Every structure is written in structure tokens, then in C-alpha cells.
Amino acid sequence: xxxxxxxxxxxxxxxxxxxxxxxxxxxxxxxxFVHFAHGTTVTVGAYMLFTFFSLLGLNxxxxxxxxxxxxxxxxxxMFLLIYRPLKQRKSSNAILLVASIGLMIFLENLMLxxxxxxxxxxxxxxVRKGIELWGAIITPLQIVIIATALLLLCFxxxxxxxxxxxxxxxxxxxxxxxxxxxGLNARAVQAKSFVLGSGIAGLASVLxxxxxxxxxxxxxxxxxxxxxxxxxxxxxSLPGAVLGSYLLGxxxxxxxxxxxxxxxxxxAFVLLFLFLLVRPSGILGISKGIKE
Amino acid sequence: xIEGYIIHLLILxxxxxxxxxxxxLSIGFTGLLNLGHIAFFGIGAYTSAILQLAGVxxxxxFFLAGVVASLFGLLLVVGTRNLKGDYFALATLxxxxxxxxxxxxxxxxxxxxxxxxxxxxxxxxxxxxADNFSYLLFVTITVFFVVMFVWKLATSRYxxxxxxVRDDEIALRLLGKNTFKLKAQSMMVSAFxxxxxxxxxxxxxxxxxPSSFFLSEIIxxxxxxxxxxxxxxxGSIFATVLILLIPEALRFxxxxxxxxxxxxxxxxxxxxLCVLLLRPRGLFGKVDLx
Amino acid sequence: xxxxxxxxxxxxxxxTALDNCSFSLEQGKITAIIGPNGAGKTTxxxxxxxxxxxxxxxxxFHDNDIANLQEHQRAxxxxxxxxQQVRLFxxxxxxxxxxxxxxxxxxxxxxxxxxxxxSATEEYQSYIESFGIERPTETIVRDLSYGQxxxxxxxxxxxxxxxxxxxDEPVAGVNAVIQQKIENLLMDLKKKGETIAIIEHDIExxxxxxxxxxxxxxxxVLLQGLxxxxxxxxxxxxxxxxx
Numbered sequence: 001x002x003x004x005x006x007x008x009x010x011x012x013x014x015x016x017x018x019x020x021x022x023x024x025x026x027x028x029x030x031x032x033f034v035h036f037a038h039g040t041t042v043t044v045g046a047y048m049l050f051t052f053f054s055l056l057g058l059n060x061x062x063x064x065x066x067x068x069x070x071x072x073x074x075x076x077x078m079f080l081l082i083y084r085p086l087k088q089r090k091s092s093n094a095i096l097l098v099a100s101i102g103l104m105i106f107l108e109n110l111m112l113x114x115x116x117x118x119x120x121x122x123x124x125x126x127v128r129k130g131i132e133l134w135g136a137i138i139t140p141l142q143i144v145i146i147a148t149a150l151l152l153l154c155f156x157x158x159x160x161x162x163x164x165x166x167x168x169x170x171x172x173x174x175x176x177x178x179x180x181x182x183g184l185n186a187r188a189v190q191a192k193s194f195v196l197g198s199g200i201a202g203l204a205s206v207l208x209x210x211x212x213x214x215x216x217x218x219x220x221x222x223x224x225x226x227x228x229x230x231x232x233x234x235x236x237s238l239p240g241a242v243l244g245s246y247l248l249g250x251x252x253x254x255x256x257x258x259x260x261x262x263x264x265x266x267x268a269f270v271l272l273f274l275f276l277l278v279r280p281s282g283i284l285g286i287s288k289g290i291k292e
Numbered sequence: 293x294i295e296g297y298i299i300h301l302l303i304l305x306x307x308x309x310x311x312x313x314x315x316x317l318s319i320g321f322t323g324l325l326n327l328g329h330i331a332f333f334g335i336g337a338y339t340s341a342i343l344q345l346a347g348v349x350x351x352x353x354f355f356l357a358g359v360v361a362s363l364f365g366l367l368l369v370v371g372t373r374n375l376k377g378d379y380f381a382l383a384t385l386x387x388x389x390x391x392x393x394x395x396x397x398x399x400x401x402x403x404x405x406x407x408x409x410x411x412x413x414x415x416x417x418x419x420x421x422a423d424n425f426s427y428l429l430f431v432t433i434t435v436f437f438v439v440m441f442v443w444k445l446a447t448s449r450y451x452x453x454x455x456x457v458r459d460d461e462i463a464l465r466l467l468g469k470n471t472f473k474l475k476a477q478s479m480m481v482s483a484f485x486x487x488x489x490x491x492x493x494x495x496x497x498x499x500x501x502p503s504s505f506f507l508s509e510i511i512x513x514x515x516x517x518x519x520x521x522x523x524x525x526x527g528s529i530f531a532t533v534l535i536l537l538i539p540e541a542l543r544f545x546x547x548x549x550x551x552x553x554x555x556x557x558x559x560x561x562x563x564x565l566c567v568l569l570l571r572p573r574g575l576f577g578k579v580d581l582x
Numbered sequence: 583x584x585x586x587x588x589x590x591x592x593x594x595x596x597x598t599a600l601d602n603c604s605f606s607l608e609q610g611k612i613t614a615i616i617g618p619n620g621a622g623k624t625t626x627x628x629x630x631x632x633x634x635x636x637x638x639x640x641x642x643f644h645d646n647d648i649a650n651l652q653e654h655q656r657a658x659x660x661x662x663x664x665x666q667q668v669r670l671f672x673x674x675x676x677x678x679x680x681x682x683x684x685x686x687x688x689x690x691x692x693x694x695x696x697x698x699x700x701s702a703t704e705e706y707q708s709y710i711e712s713f714g715i716e717r718p719t720e721t722i723v724r725d726l727s728y729g730q731x732x733x734x735x736x737x738x739x740x741x742x743x744x745x746x747x748x749x750d751e752p753v754a755g756v757n758a759v760i761q762q763k764i765e766n767l768l769m770d771l772k773k774k775g776e777t778i779a780i781i782e783h784d785i786e787x788x789x790x791x792x793x794x795x796x797x798x799x800x801x802x803v804l805l806q807g808l809x810x811x812x813x814x815x816x817x818x819x820x821x822x823x824x825x
Contacts, residue, residue: 034378085569093378094325098514099568101327101385105511106561109554117550220507224389227382266393269386276375276383441695449687450694452678459671466631467682467742468657469689477691523673579673 005136006253012142013225014249015149016208018242020226021233022156023200025241027075028230029173030186030193033096037078037103039223041198045071045205046214047111050120068202075198078103079191104219112216120214145207152203153242160238169193221265225249228272299424305536306431307492310438312516312528314485319514320522320579321446322478323458325377327510328368328384331391332361332483334505336490338395338402341411341500350414354491361487362480364391369476388507395502407501414495431492438485443525445481454478455523458579508557515564521577531575535560583645584609584746584777585630585661590639592622592629592801599625601801603639607746610775614788614809616818617798623781624666626798627748630779631663632656643746658686660745666754666781668731670723676734677719680706683741713737714763729760736767747771749780753787765791789813 024038048070052063082099091099131138160166171179172189180186204222212218225248226241233244248268255267311333318326336357343353372383395402402408414421414430421427445451456464457471457478465471494500516535520527539556547555572580586606592599599622607613615623628634630641632653641648648656657663670679687693706719713733715726723731736752752768753761768791771778782788788795788809795812797804805812812818 034382082565082569089572091568091572094381095568097378097381098325098518099565101511101514102561102564102568105508105557106565108508109557109561112554113551113558260397263393263397266390266397269390269393272386273371273383273390276379276386277371445694448694448698449678449681450689450691452674453682453688455674456671456678456682459673460669462633462653463665463669463671464682465653466633466657466663467738468654468686469682470652470654474689 002257003254004134006257007250008133008136008138008142010250010253011146011246012138012211012249013253014229014246015146016204016222017225017229017245017249018153019149019200019204019207020222021229021241021245022153022238023197023204024223024226025230025235025238026156026160026169026193026200027197028235029237030169030176030190031083032176033083033093034100034227035078035083035194035197036097036100036223036227037107038197038201039219039221039226040104040107041071041074041201041219042205042208042222043111043214043216043219044074044107045202046209046218047115047120048202049206049209050115050122050214053122054120064206067206068199071202071205072195072199075194075196075201076191078198079194083194084187084191104223108216108219115214115216117216122209122214141210145211148207152200156200157238165189165192165196224265224272225252225268228268228275231272231275296424299428301536301540303424303428303431303496305533306428306435307489307496308513308516308532308536309435309529310485310489310492311513312520312532313439313442313525314482314489315513316517316520316523316525316528317442317446317454317485318479318482319517320524320528320577321451321458322454322475323461324475324479325381326384326479326482327381327514328365328387328391329482329486329513330505330507330510331388332365332486333490333493333509333513334391334395334502335364336361336487337494337500337505338408338490339487340491341408341494342401344412344414344495345408345410350412350495351416354414354488357491358484358487361490362484365479365483366476368483369472369479373472385507385510388505388510392502392506395505402502405501405503407499409499411494411498411500413498427496431496434488434492438488439525439529442481442485446523446525455579458523511557511560511564515560515567517574518564519567519574521574522579524574524576524578527574527576535563538563583607584643586642587630588640590626590629590641591637592625592634593637598801600629603798603801603803605796605803605806607777607779608794609777611793612772612776612778612780612791613794613796614792615779615781615796615798616783616785616788617804620800621798622801623798624750625801627663627750627779627781630656630748631661657742660743661748662739662742662744662746663748664735664739664750664752666751668728668735670731670735670738672724673722675720675722676710676715676717676726677703677706679723679734679738680709680719680741683738685743709741710734710737713767714760729756732756733760733764736764740771745777747776747778749778751781751783753782753784785813 020039020042024035027035027038045067049063049067052058052066053060058066082103083096086096086099131140160169168184168189171182171184172186176186226245229245229248230241231244232247233240233242248271251271252264252267256264315326315329318324339360340353340357343356344350368384368387372380375383396404421430453464453469453474457474461471516531517528519535520531539559542552542555567574583606588604590600590603603626615626617623625634629636632651636649643659643661682688703719710719713736715730715733717726717730726734732752739747753764756764765787772791792809794806795809796806797812797818804817805815
């Protein structure tokens with residue numbers, strides 16, 4: 001019965017990771033560098049929601065909408081102010097990664113300064129007694145999280161598959177130069193994927209704060225998970241990233257059967273390490289993700 | 293009173309010079325974007341503290357701190373031998389995180405989040421380095437040897453090979469040089485520096501806990517190296533002094549103590565971003581960041 | 583027979599870059615490798631120098647199988663190459679490059695802590711001037727012109743102890759003056775009896791320089807033999823002279 005419970009816990013964690021990972025991999029696919037500050041976008045989103053909902057007293061859904069808009073804007077700002085100038089100078093991916101870590105530390109500490117170190121909670125949906133399903137306890141809230149995440153992921157997938165922007169994004173992801181020759185403005189598409197990816201991070205933050213507390217450092221853990229999920233699945237592929245994230249969520253929760261729970265976060269890194277070393281193209285074997 | 297404060301600052305500057313010069317060897321000279329440096333720092337601090345508390349003489353714990361850190365450096369290079377660029381950087385960042393988790397969770401050895409208190413001040417050949425002024429002397433001597441060592445290494449023909457690894461590893465291999473060996477050695481020296489810096493740090497503060505070695509602390513050392521300039525030892529020394537002094541100005545602004553930490557981190561992050569955007573060579577660098 | 587290649591095959595994903603190639607390079611002879619772009623000429627050099635592992639085939643040097651040797655080990659037994667797009671260490675000086683090519687003493691870690699031996703600046707200076715590089719040896723490589731870098735690359739390859747030179751389009755991308763200079767250098771090497779494999783597009787120059795010509799097409803060895811026979815072949819004339 002423990003197994004079922006761990007599996008359910010894995011699904012819940014996986015849903016959140018999948019949302020983080022899908023935004024991350026949307027950005028990665030067109031931009032081709034590791035935007036490590038993506039997790040901190042989720043943190044900023046969480047504090048935005050806290051501000052709109054708890055401090056300003058807006059209706060929850062309006063607050064959530066405002067949150068998504070503001071994280072989208074944040075993504076755009078990061079791209080325009082930091083990444084675009086660096087890209088124009090033809091900086092290597094390693095330098096872009098360092099810049100993104102700088103951004104991450106900056107935003108994390110900004111949140112710490114503005115909102116303080118104490119943990120915030122939203123308490124929008126009161127924690128209710130869980131329902132028993134095949135011996136596992138799951139709260140209605142958790143069901144909502146899983147369902148919403150799945151719905152959103154389907155929506156994102158359909159979006160990239162069938163809309164004009166989605167197709168443009170895939171074209172740039174496939175071959176930036178070729179897409180430019182075909183008349184696409186690659187920089188603009190890259191900027192748009194930052195907006196979109198960061199918007200998805202905003203959605204993720206809405207779901208996260210329904211269940212978890214808000215802390216300035218929450219983003220670091222989330223990007224590690226999201227990134228690992230993306231690597232496991234094949235970094236530039238959306239379905240791969242989602243699959244990898246659920247896998248990570250489940251492995252992590254089963255892992256604490258053998259390991260002290262403090263190591264839960266390290267499991268992700270061990271998996272990340274293994275995949276980077278053994279199969280950097282991910283389980284789906286997408287080799288495009290790997291460039292020097 | 294003010295003297296005590298200045299001595300305290302100078303000791304910290306010394307520790308960070310050792311750390312930064314070591315990191316510049318791997319990042320600046322060899323071109324390995326090593327984000328595992330903070331883990332080596334921590335490994336050195338814990339090794340030295342634990343050994344010393346177990347009764348091992350200081351000078352031996354001090355060297356073993358460097359040796360153990362450099363063995364982990366070797367392990368990291370072997371593990372990541374097929375990775376390049378940002379993937380290498382991420383793997384080393386991962387290493388830092390795993391090491392941090394171990395500090396936090398291996399409670400039998402590290403006491404976890406409680407940390408290790410009461411690390412004795414060092415005793416060298418029967419002389420107890422109890423007051424801060426003699427500690428500063430000891431730190432200064434260490435800094436001198438580390439800087440001379442790295443400087444000699446970097447300016448020799450061997451050092452030119454390290455720079456060649458950075459500029460074009462494949463071309464260097466095709467000139468008949470075993471670049472893996474070069475990278476491993478460079479990383480080991482770099483980690484050794486971080487390890488003894490960790491030992492210096494632990495015995496000075498006399499208390500360590502995992503939070504001093506978290507991921508975000510790497511930003512400080514990376515910022516120092518980038519601001520000083522890649523492959524410039526002089527730059528790293530100058531930038532260490534600069535970067536450690538800037539946040540001290542915050543003491544004179546009436547900031548509540550809870551805000552000093554985050555403000556410091558914000559300053560470092562902004563400086564790092566500025567140097568990446570505005571002056572990619574850093575202050576004294578001869579090599580462009582790419 | 584210095585180097586012999588048998589049934590060498592290399593695939594990248596679905597693309598076959600080298601398809602069952604067999605040939606040999608003779609001691610003291612110059613072999614030109616010609617063929618259209620994408621024929622696999624550079625991949626062939628990459629395979630000989632150890633950059634890409636073979637899918638199939640055998641490669642022997644001095645009658646020893648070298649398949650298990652890494653790139654740097656192959657360089658140290660005397661297989662030295664240059665690149666079509668110059669690859670040098672852009673932040674190092676000319677003298678650093680020359681010193682590197684001389685031996686592998688410099689890779690010894692503890693040796694680096696001893697005082698440095700004086701480098702032979704004057705000898706370096708006259709050496710590079712014999713290649714037509716009129717710059718001080720302390721010049722950093724990124725400050726050289728492309729033609730000068732191309733010359734320096736050749737100078738370094740020759741400085742490295744070698745028994746086989748792999749030259750990948752040594753005259754591509756340089757102006758007519760430097761092209762003439764490099765061609766003269768190559769003719770001198772021919773006189774000295776060096777063993778060279780060279781990728782080259784200029785058919786007239788190949789006719790003058792080469793003792794043997796190998797034509798690659800789509801990863802296959804289309805033809806090989808003496809220049810006069812190979813270059814008279816109808817298929818080669820069609821491909822190169824457009825008749």
C-alpha cells in the first residue's frame with residue numbers, strides 16, 4: 001500500500017516538475033542555452049500571487065491571471081536586458097549559464113529583501129481530509145493539481161503543434177539559420193518563447209502555492225527538478241520533458257524508501273549526473289539537444 | 293576595536309584570495325567552467341575540522357584538507373570527461389549540490405544542519421595560533437605560497453598548455469598533448485587551493501555548517517574571478533579585495549541585520565551581470581570571455 | 583607502405599561519410615586526395631588522426647594497428663595534421679606555439695615548477711621567417727592575418743616530429759601571394775622526400791605536386807593511381823573541368 005501512496009506522491013510532484021520543465025524546454029528549444037533562472041521565475045510568480053491575492057485581495061482567478069502575465073513580462077525582460085545583448089556578442093552557452101545563475105541569485109535575494117525570510121502561505125483552498133484511493137490518501141486539492149497540470153500540458157502541446165507561433169518556434173528550434181532564411185525573425189521567436197515559457201512558469205507557481213509554502217529559495221529546487229526532468233526526457237522535446245518529469249517525481253518518491261528523506265533533492269542530481277554522462281540525449285534519444 | 297575589524301577583514305580576504313586564485317586556474321587558464329569550487333571549499337573545511345577534532349595535528353589536517361579536495365577534483369574530472377561547455381558547468385554545479393546534501397544529511401559525521409562547533413585554533417610546531425594577528429600572519433604566508441605556486445605554474449610552458457586547452461582542446465590533442473591529464477591536474481590544483489582555503493576558513497571561524505557551502509555561495513567566487521579577469525592572477529587578488537570590501541560599506545548604512553545578507557548577494561549578482569555585459573575581459577584580463 | 587587503410591566505414595546518423603575505403607600511403611610520396619565538397623575528405627583525415635572512431639575497417643601505421651590509439655598518441659607516433667579552417671590557440675604567442683610543437687617535456691607538471699629553460703628566440707625568428715611570417719615571435723596569434731596563421735599552422739606541423747603529414751587544403755582561403763608561397767613550400771617538401779597526404783582542389787597544382795591521386799566521391803574511393811592516369815579519367819574531368 002505504501003507503494004501506491006508513493007506513486008501518487010510521485011504523480012503530484014511530477015505534475016509540478018512537468019510544468020516547470022515544459023516552460024524550460026520551450027525556452028531551451030529555441031534559444032539553445034540553459035536558462036537556470038527559470039525556477040526563480042516560479043518563485044517570483046508565487047510572490048506575485050501572494051501580493052495580488054493576499055495583500056491586494058483580488059479574486060483568486062484574477063490574481064492568478066495577473067501572476068501569469070507578470071511572469072511572462074519578467075521572462076521578456078530577462079531576455080531583452082541580459083540574454084539578448086550577450087547573444088549578440090556571441091557569448092558561449094557557458095557564459096549564458098553563468099549569467100542565468102547571476103539572475104537567479106539576484107531575483108531570489110530580491111524576493112528575500114522585499115518579502116522577508118519567513119514562510120508565506122496562501123491558504124486559498126483549505127486542506128481537507130484526503131480520500132482513500134486503492135489504499136493511498138489523496139486530497140481533493142492534489143487531484144485538482146494533477147488534473148490542471150495535465151490539462152495545461154495538453155494545451156501547451158497543442159499550441160506548439162498547431163498554432164502559427166508554435167510552428168515558428170519549432171522551425172527555429174530545428175535550425176535557427178534555416179528559419180531566418182525562410183523569413184522568420186529568430187530573435188523575435190526566441191523572445192516570444194521566453195514570454196510563453198515564463199508564463200507557464202507562472203502557471204506552475206499558482207499550482208505550487210496551492211499546496212506548498214512560499215519561500216525565496218523554492219525556485220532552486222524546482223529548476224533542478226525541472227531541468228533534470230527535461231534532461232531525462234530529451235531536453236528540447238516537450239513530451240520528453242513531461243515524461244521525464246513524471247519519471248523523476250516517481251523515482252524521487254520511491255527513493256526515500258531506501259534513503260533518508262533529506263537526500264530527496266540529491267536524487268534528482270544523481271539522476272541528472274547519470275543521464276548527462278551516459279545518455280545526454282535523454283530516454284527518447286533526441287540528439288538535437290546536445291551541442292558543444 | 294577597529295584594528296580587530298581590519299584584521300578580521302584581511303584574514304577573510306586572504307582566504308578568498310586562495311579560493312579565487314585556485315578557481316582562476318581552472319576557469320581562466322584551463323577554460324573549465326568549474327562550478328564545483330564551493331564544494332571543494334566545503335570538503336576542505338569539513339575534512340580539516342573533523343580531523344583536527346579527532347586529534348590529528350593541525351598541519352596534517354591542513355594538508356589533508358587540500359589533498360582530499362583535490363581527490364574529489366580528480367573524481368569530478370573523470371566523471372565529466374565527455375562533457376563540454378555548459379554541460380560541464382551544470383555537472384559541476386550538480387556536484388556542488390550533491391556535496392551540500394551530504395553535509396546536510398550525513399549527520400553521524402557532519403552533525404548535519406547543527407554544524408561543527410568548537411574547531412580549535414591551529415597549533416603549528418608547538419606554537420598556538422590563538423590570536424587573530426598571528427592567524428593573519430599564517431594566512432598571509434599561505435597566500436604567498438599559493439600565489440607563487442599558481443603564478444609559476446601558469447607562466448611556465450606547462451601553463452601555456454593549460455591555456456591552449458582553453459583556446460582549442462582538440463587542436464592541442466592533435467599536437468600530441470594528453471589534454472585529459474592536463475585538465476585533471478589543473479582541476480586538482482584548483483581543488484587543492486579550495487581545500488586549504490576551506491581549512492583556513494574553518495579554523496578561523498571555529499564553527500562550520502552546510503549553509504556556508506551552498507550553491508549560492510559560488511556566485512561570490514565566480515564574480516571575483518570574472519571581475520578580476522580570466523587568466524589574470526593579479527586581477528583575482530585585486531578583485532577579491534574589492535569585492536569583499538564593497539559590502540562592508542553596508543555596515544555604515546543603517547540596514548537591519550536581516551537585510552545585509554540578501555543585499556550583499558544582490559550586489560554580487562549585479563556586479564557579475566555587469567561585468568558579463570559591459571566588460572567581458574574583467575579588470576585585468578587578457579582573455580575574452582566567450 | 584607507411585599507412586594502410588582497409589575497408590574503412592564511418593556513418594554519422596543516417597549519412598555514410600566514408601564507405602568501405604581502402605588505400606595506402608607510401609613512404610616518401612605525396613598523395614593528393616580530391617573530390618567534391620562533402621565527399622568525406624576531411625572525415626578521412628579525422629579518422630586517420632583519431633578524432634572520429636571507425637565503424638568498420640582497419641588502419642595500420644608502420645604495420646601496427648593504431649585503432650586503439652587516442653588522438654594525441656597518434657600525433658606522437660608521427661601522424662601530424664593541419665586544418666582547413668586554421669586551428670591555433672588565439673591567446674598564445676607564436677613562440678608558445680613553436681615551443682609546444684617541439685616535444686612533450688612541457689606536459690610534465692612538476693617540471694613546470696623548476697626554472698624555465700631559455701627559449702631560442704633567434705632560432706624561432708629565423709624559422710618563421712623562412713615561412714614568410716615577418717612578425718616578432720612574441721606576437722599573439724589572434725593579431726596575425728589569416729594568411730599568416732595558415733603559414734604558422736604549417737610551420738608548427740613541420741616543427742612537430744613527424745613521419746606523415748596530413749594537410750587539409752593548405753592554400754584555401756588565402757590571397758594569391760601567400761598561396762604561391764605555400765605552394766613553393768610544398769614543392770620543397772616534395773624535394774625533401776616527406777610523406778604527405780594533401781586535400782587539394784587545384785588540379786593543376788595536384789598534377790605538379792602529387793605522386794598519387796585518390797578521388798573520393800560520396801565517401802567511396804572512386805579512383806586511385808598516378809596523377810596522369812587519374813586526372814585523364816572522364817569522370818574526373820567531368821567533375822572538375824566541367825566538360
